[in-house]
Amino acid sequence: MALLLLLGGQGLVGCGSWSWGRRSAGPAGLMGQTNREDPAISGNGRVLTSLVERGGGSTVLLQEQPSGRELPLPQLRRLQPHRSPSLSWNGRYLALIVQQGSRHLAVIQDRATGQLHRLPLPGDQELERLSLAPDGRRLALEVVRQGRSRVELLDLAPLLEPDLPATPVSGGGGLP
C-alpha cells in the first residue's frame, strides 16, 4: 500500500520551534474513502494496526511500516467486531477486544508462535478499551460496571515472554 508523504519535515507549528514530519498511513481500501480508526503503533514503529470495515464488521488491519504490507491474522477472522487494538514493542503481540458469541473478551495474538490467548472476564463487566504494555508484561483494561468506568491492570508475566527493544530505553527514573 502506497504511503503518501504529505508534509515531511516542513510544518512549523504554532509558536514552538519543533517541526513535525507528517505522512498519512494511506487509505485502508482500494476506494480510498474507507474509514480507518483507532490506530496503534508498535514500540519500534515497524508495525501499525488500525480498524477498518471488512465483511460487515470492524476488523483489525495489521501492516508493516513503512511498506504498508498487510500481515495476516487468520485466527481473528471469526471474532469480529474488533476493538481497541494495541501492540507490543516489536509487534510480536497484538492485544484487542473481540466478540465471541454475545460476549466481548480480550485476546492476545502471539505472532511469533501463532497462539491466541483468550482472557475471560466476569460477565457483569463490559470491556471498553485496553492497552498492552510494550514489553508485554502488563495489560490495562477499561471496564464498565454499573455505569462506571475504571482501569484495571493484569500481570501477563505468567502468560507471555517479554517483547523487548533491541536497545534498552531509560525508564525515566531521573524524573520525579
Place this chain on the structure above:
Amino acid sequence: MRSLHRAAAGWGRSGEAARGDAGLRPRGLLLATTAALTLGGCMGPMPQPLLGLNSRLEAIGSSRAPALAGRWLALIGGRDGREQVQLIDLERQLPVPLPGLNRPDAQPLAVAVDAAGEKLAVVRQLEGRTELVLYRRSLMALEPIAMQPPGVPRRLSLRADGRELAVEVSRGGVWQVDLIAVP
C-alpha cells in the same frame, strides 16, 4: 499544582477506602475478576490482577482511556465529572505531577505516553475545539500539534520510543490515520 494535590489526595484515600465500607465493592469486584481468571486455569497459565495497584486505581474515582508504556500508566480519571490526565508510576505506585498540562476548562479525550515517561500526547477539547498537544515532562512544556490538512483528532498512539504518533483524524466525514514524527 492543584491537579497534583487532587490526584495525590485521591491516592491517599485508597487506604481509608480499603478499611471502610467504600472499599467493599471494589474488593468484591477485584475478587470477582480474580475468580474469573483463576477459573481459566484449566486453559493454561492465566494473567493475574495486580490487586495492590488496582485498589489504588480505584481510589482515583472513575478512570478510562488507559495507556501503558515502561513503568508508566497514563489515563483520564477523576471524581464528580472533573476529569484530568494522570500519569502513574507503577513501580512507586504513585501519580507524578504534570504541571501545566491539565486545565479546569479542558476535557481530555485520549492520552498516550512513551516508555521513558517523558512525552505525553493528549487529545482534548478546549473552548469548543478539539486539539492535539504534546507535553514534555522534563521541560514542563506543552506544544500544540496542528492537523494538516485540517481535521479533528480523536484516538492516538505514541511509539514507546517516543519518536512517532499515530493519530485518528476526521476529515470530511472520513476517519483517517496520520503518522506524525515527533522531534
